[in-house]
Amino acid sequence: MDFTLKPIQPVSTRDAVYDALRALILQLELPPGTAISEKDISLKFNVSRTPVRESFVRLAQEGLLEVYPQRGSYVSLIDMNLVEEARFMREQLEVAVVRLACAEFPAERLTELERNLSQQRASIEAHDYRLMFELDEAFHRTIFEGCNKTNTWQVLGSINAHLNRSRMLRLAADQQWDHLFEQHLGIVEAIRIHDEQHAAELMTAHMHLTIEDQSLLRAKYPDYFKS
Amino acid sequence: MDFTLKPIQPVSTRDAVYDALRALILQLELPPGTAISEKDISLKFNVSRTPVRESFVRLAQEGLLEVYPQRGSYVSLIDMNLVEEARFMREQLEVAVVRLACAEFPAERLTELERNLSQQRASIEAHDYRLMFELDEAFHRTIFEGCNKTNTWQVLGSINAHLNRSRMLRLAADQQWDHLFEQHLGIVEAIRIHDEQHAAELMTAHMHLTIEDQSLLRAKYPDYFKS
């Protein structure tokens, strides 16, 4: 007997286009300000304008795309006000969740965090910053999952689209990965020994570290920023 | 010389349909579980399927609509896990913002809060709960605006769609508006005298009050809830 569920949909064209465009925007391969038209994209992907259009609707709702009727669509510029508020929201939620984690955290999630940490160490030594970026995401997601706050993490995912775009600009830069890694170590230790106060302090500092040097970024990529 | 900007768009059909459907869903005039088809809506609004469809995409992204390809679309059921996490997120952000407000808050916003409070008092005496609901929204929004956290409030707006739907169920019920009003009074007073600790405690309690008695709701409207 085969209980495998047949995929509800192999993959809808709309979702495929959406995923592709979103990835291109977040990885800055479509830099802020880039003009993109439904027609262009539909030709590049060899699909009709309909699924492209619907992808545009979703991207516009997330604030990643600005659509001006009858004039054109543009990858949205990075809005520093928005980025700062995204950082603010993330800080509040991350701190609150890590406090919960100090009170109660499943053992298997803790080992998952430790496994992640060892991978982080390896990727830093290998100077693989792209991988380190992904591990950092996974690290924080695991904390949320361990506290049964999966939906919260998903909401953060869309909120942080802008935040991550500016973080991506610093990927090549020095980005003090060593420092971030030390903080990760401390956070996991605090969770293990249920030191809520210390965990909260570490997480607060951690959330501030991910966004400094914005004026430098602005100077380096002036065209990518708004106002 | 006339510097008035002509409206970029009188109002796109898509946005009109989206706004209408969203309001219908949030006010439970389209109850959770209701089947709605693109065709039906397009006939009712006398527009083609295209703008309706794009509205569906947006509503589905917000989690207010479930779309099953080739089978139908349904107003999403209320997911209590989601509601609780929405409440959690809102609590963290509201508390953080009210702390900011205690440190610094513009005078004109404070008078706006006081004006709002007197309107609340009047609407409670008039038993106009619908108006009270709106005043409550405006009250919290004003606090966010006074702290330059407008974007944060907007994000909360989409997060709280689910939360508000379950709150709406209680509108006719007793919904201890008196108690909520007392807390509002206390919060404004705490902001005025910069009593951060007290404000945070009041807001925490306030955020918990808005969601109690869920089991009662579930018993009363079992078909509206998920799992």
Place this chain on the structure above:
DNA sequence: ACTACCACACTACCATACAAGTGTGGTAGG
């Protein structure tokens, strides 16, 4: 040389037709 104007290429918006999958009710066969 400069300005006003207009045709044209381009955009997103909307309507419509067709494609493909799903569930159901009726019917034919056992």
Place this chain on the structure above:
DNA sequence: CCTACCACACTTGTATGGTAGTGTGGTAGT
């Protein structure tokens, strides 16, 4: 009476044509 099956009436997904508004570059007129 029961079951298997199939046609049909739905659904959403995709493609395409026409509409209206916008910006630009070239041209005619001064």
